[in-house]
Amino acid sequence: MSGPLRILLVDDEAPARARLRELLADCSAEVPSHVVGEAASGVQALSLIPDCQAQLALVDIHMPGMSGIEFARHLQVLEHPPGVIFVTAHDQYAVQAFEVNAIDYLLKPVRRARLAAALGKFAAGGGPEREQLARADPGPRRFFSSAERGRVHLIPVQEVLFLKAELKYVTVRTRQREFLIEDSLSQIEQESGGRFVRVHRNCLVAADFIRGAKRTQAGADDEEGGQWAVLLEGYPEAIPVSRRQWSVIKPMVKR
Amino acid sequence: MNAYKPKSIRQTFGNLPDFHNLGVVTRVLLAANFAGLIAALLRSADLREVVEQFARIATTLEPSLLAALVCLHALDRWLRRLGYLPGLGIVMLVAAALAAGVAAALKELGLGQADAAWSAGYALLLCAMLAVYFSLRERAFSPALAEARLQALQARIRPHFLFNSINAVLSLLRRDPRRAETALEDMAELFRSVMTDSRDLVTLDEELTLTRRYLDLEHLRLGDRLMVAWSVDPLCGPALLPPMLLQPLVENAVYHGIEPGTEPGRIEISVRRAGDQLRLELFNPYWPEHQHRQGNRMALANIGERLALHFDVEASLETSIVENRFRILISLPWRTVGQGKS
Numbered sequence: 001m002s003g004p005l006r007i008l009l010v011d012d013e014a015p016a017r018a019r020l021r022e023l024l025a026d027c028s029a030e031v032p033s034h035v036v037g038e039a040a041s042g043v044q045a046l047s048l049i050p051d052c053q054a055q056l057a058l059v060d061i062h063m064p065g066m067s068g069i070e071f072a073r074h075l076q077v078l079e080h081p082p083g084v085i086f087v088t089a090h091d092q093y094a095v096q097a098f099e100v101n102a103i104d105y106l107l108k109p110v111r112r113a114r115l116a117a118a119l120g121k122f123a124a125g126g127g128p129e130r131e132q133l134a135r136a137d138p139g140p141r142r143f144f145s146s147a148e149r150g151r152v153h154l155i156p157v158q159e160v161l162f163l164k165a166e167l168k169y170v171t172v173r174t175r176q177r178e179f180l181i182e183d184s185l186s187q188i189e190q191e192s193g194g195r196f197v198r199v200h201r202n203c204l205v206a207a208d209f210i211r212g213a214k215r216t217q218a219g220a221d222d223e224e225g226g227q228w229a230v231l232l233e234g235y236p237e238a239i240p241v242s243r244r245q246w247s248v249i250k251p252m253v254k255r
Numbered sequence: 256m257n258a259y260k261p262k263s264i265r266q267t268f269g270n271l272p273d274f275h276n277l278g279v280v281t282r283v284l285l286a287a288n289f290a291g292l293i294a295a296l297l298r299s300a301d302l303r304e305v306v307e308q309f310a311r312i313a314t315t316l317e318p319s320l321l322a323a324l325v326c327l328h329a330l331d332r333w334l335r336r337l338g339y340l341p342g343l344g345i346v347m348l349v350a351a352a353l354a355a356g357v358a359a360a361l362k363e364l365g366l367g368q369a370d371a372a373w374s375a376g377y378a379l380l381l382c383a384m385l386a387v388y389f390s391l392r393e394r395a396f397s398p399a400l401a402e403a404r405l406q407a408l409q410a411r412i413r414p415h416f417l418f419n420s421i422n423a424v425l426s427l428l429r430r431d432p433r434r435a436e437t438a439l440e441d442m443a444e445l446f447r448s449v450m451t452d453s454r455d456l457v458t459l460d461e462e463l464t465l466t467r468r469y470l471d472l473e474h475l476r477l478g479d480r481l482m483v484a485w486s487v488d489p490l491c492g493p494a495l496l497p498p499m500l501l502q503p504l505v506e507n508a509v510y511h512g513i514e515p516g517t518e519p520g521r522i523e524i525s526v527r528r529a530g531d532q533l534r535l536e537l538f539n540p541y542w543p544e545h546q547h548r549q550g551n552r553m554a555l556a557n558i559g560e561r562l563a564l565h566f567d568v569e570a571s572l573e574t575s576i577v578e579n580r581f582r583i584l585i586s587l588p589w590r591t592v593g594q595g596k597s
Contacts, residue, residue, distance in 0.1 A: 012517075013419065013476045019426035041517055062415070065517045089418035109422045 004032040005119065008054035008082065010045040010071065012063045016108065020058055020087070020115075027116040031123065042071030046145075046152045049075070054082045056122055058106075061088040069094065069137045074145035074152050076130040077182060083127030085118050097136035103128040139191045144172050146179040155179055157195065161209050161232050162239060163188060165202040175234045199230060199241045199249055209233045213253045216240065271334055271342045272389045274327040278567035283324065283385060290381055291316045315369040319357040319378065323350045347382045354378035412449055413510065416473075423476040438475055441468040448499060456495040456565070458592060459526060459533070463487065466502045466524075473509050481513050486525040494533045495590040497565050500558060504537055504583060507554050512539030512581060532586045541581040555583070562587060 007024065009017045017038050024033050037052040039045035041063055048054075057075070061068040068086055075081040086105040088094055098105045104118055104127075128136075143154040159174045169180045170188075189196055189204055196204040209232045216238065217227040228246050229238035230253065241249050272279045295309035326349050327334070334342040358374035361367035420442060427435035448465050473481055505522065513520045523538040555574065562570040562585070570587040 013423065014478055015423040015426035015476050016419070018430070019422055022426070022429065043517075062514075064515050089422060090414040108418050109425050 004028075004034040005123065006036045006053055006055045007033050008037045008039065008045060008048065008052055008057040009035060010039045010042065010057055010063075010068065011060035011087070012040050013060070014040070016060065016087075020110065023110055023112050023115050026112050027119070030116045031119040033119065042066035042068065042074070043154065045071060046074060046154065049078070049082065049152065050150045056083045056085065056119075056127070058085050058087055061086055061091050061094050066142050067137075069133060070139075070141055070143070072128065073130070073133045073137060073141075074143065074154065076133065077145045077147040077152055078150065079147070081127075083122050085122060085127070093138055094136070097138070101128070101132040101136045103132055103136055134187070140193055140195075141191060144179070144181050144183070146172070146181050153179065157192075160196075160206055161235050162199075162203060162205040163196065173235070197248065197252070199239055199245050201242060203239060205230060205232060205239055207252055209235075210249075210252050213241070213249070214238055270393065271339060271346070272385075274324070274331040274334075276567055277569055279389075280324060280328075282388075284320070286385055286388070287316065287320050287381055290384070294377075311367070311369075314367050315354070315358050315361060315374055319350075319354040319374070322353045322357065323378075326353070343382075343386055346386075347379055350378040350382050351375040412446070413506070415510070416506065419476055420472050423472075427475070434475075438472060441472050444468055445472070445502075448502070451498060455498070456590070457498045458492065459487075459494045459496060460492040462496060462498065462501045463526075465499075466505050469502050469505065473513075477509070477513060480516070480519045481509065482519055482521040484521060484523045486523070486527075488527045491526050491528055491533065493591045493593070494528070495592065496533065496535075496587060497561055500561070500585070501535060503554055503558060504535075504585075508537060508539035508581075512541070515542045516540060528589060529586075531589045533589050535583075535585040537583045538577075538580045541576055541579050558585075 009020050011017045021035055036054050037048045039048055059068040072084040089108040143156055146153045155172055161173050164171045165185050172179045172181055185204055197207050199205050210230050211233045212231040213228050216229045228241045230241055231238050291312045295305050295312055299305045299308045355371040355375040358369040359371040424435050424438045470483055508522045520540040525536045527534050559572045566587055573584045575582050
């Protein structure tokens with residue numbers, strides 16, 4: 001693409017955004033750029049993304065609501081996500097993770113020369129990849145994300161009843177509706193730290209929403225036979241539990 | 256442990272114990288009675304005799320011990336000005352005189368048979384043993400004090416705050432150089448306090464000024480997200496407290512209470528006197544999901560340790576969660592500049 005680099009600034013502190021604007025202006029001789037938007041949080045930034053047509057986001061890591069790393073991961077559901085360069089004042093864990101996963105980052109206060117170099121490197125090679133970001137994210141995530149007509153739609157994790165794998169995609173079900181996401185069930189299970197439990201090879205449910213269980217197939221005897229299903233708060237259908245997982249789920253069911 | 260002594264003497268001999276301190280008084284009472292019990296054991300052949308002997312010793316020991324503690328409590332400030340060795344001399348003189356006096360008086364009244372000279376001798380021996388104990392105890396705690404100071408240095412100014420503040424000042428340099436100057440001056444003052452020897456007490460007014468400087472810096476970067484409600488009894492201004500007690504607590508409140516929120520949050524700070532105690536109370540919004548952020552416990556443990564080093568059992572730090580707000584209450588003995596301790 002030609003023309004100045006279209007940049008979105010994401011930082012919860014206004015002075016930090018102002019400083020980046022100054023620095024971008026300072027290095028415009030080497031890398032011409034244009035700030036197309038500013039956001040004080042990841043959620044706000046995602047709402048700006050399709051309209052501002054940013055090519056690159058400069059993102060603070062330590063932000064309330066959603067960390068910069070989680071924001072960058074949600075961007076990846078878009079077909080043509082803008083690139084990301086992280087900026088941080090002091091976050092030794094994030095910095096370590098970036099080093100390990102070869103993700104470029106800037107330290108605050110940012111030096112003009114360092115910023116120009118990072119912009120040049122981005123223009124040459126693009127931003128971090130989905131897998132690199134997933135490995136660098138200390139989690140736990142606050143949202144699932146789904147692409148809808150070029151926008152990132154966010155689904156708060158605490159609203160999710162269950163997740164089901166179907167062919168290529170995973171369906172996320174909330175009380176209102178369902179969404180398609182691209183993450184894998186096993187990764188979500190691992191990251192969630194116990195929030196989501198596996199009831200079946202292709203299904204995770206939110207442990208907090210389990211309200212009961214019922215028998216779907218009359219078993220020959222109590223111990224071995226019989227197929228169980230869990231009931232979730234605010235959802236009409238029962239979710240089948242595999243025999244193998246029933247021993248894990250049984251103690252969670254309040255009788 | 257006290258702020259009134261010239262440094263050279265403190266370094267050679269340490270300090271006289273603080274006779275206003277409950278912990279010191281308790282330790283003296285326990286030690287003296289324990290010594291009495293040992294003496295009773297040595298003098299007697301069987302258990303019944305021990306009780307008898309101890310009762311006999313106690314008739315002389317208890318009145319003279321209590322009288323000595325009352326005298327030393329009254330003389331405390333004066334003793335402190337004398338310095339360690341002369342002060343210790345006076346303490347021993349007082350103890351010996353009182354023991355001899357009590358023994359003589361009891362004999363005169365026919366209530367006891369203890370010899371005045373022997374009693375004075377025991378008192379001197381007890382004083383010497385206690386002096387050794389207290390000086391050893393202070394020496395044992397001194398490295399801890401230095402270590403606590405070092406630890407405090409690391410815990411107090413978070414790198415996160417430092418770099419973000421420098422960044423905020425950089426953003427001001429071109430647009431508003433005067434405000435940038437003020438911000439740098441505030442930072443200099445904050446760091447000066449951090450790097451000062453934390454043994455000497457400061458007034459509440461000084462600590463409040465420092466905390467306000469710190470909050471000005473935080474306002475610079477957090478803007479309207481940071482709201483602070485002060486309620487400080489103006490009469491508490493001259494009260495003495497360990498330096499850097501309030502500021503780190505407020506920094507903690509900003510880091511754990513304000514920064515995790517997308518909406519503006521409020522910190523409430525109140526300072527008042529309750530009897531012979533100075534009470535500091537702090538509220539900030541509580542975010543349970545952010546408890547994994549490291550540093551909170553460390554900062555609080557650090558302050559608790561410093562309070563203990565300064566005031567022994569007479570100060571306390573409590574935390575609780577009240578209606579989604581994190582609450583810290585600190586009580587410490589009321590002291591002011593002019594009167595020393597009262």
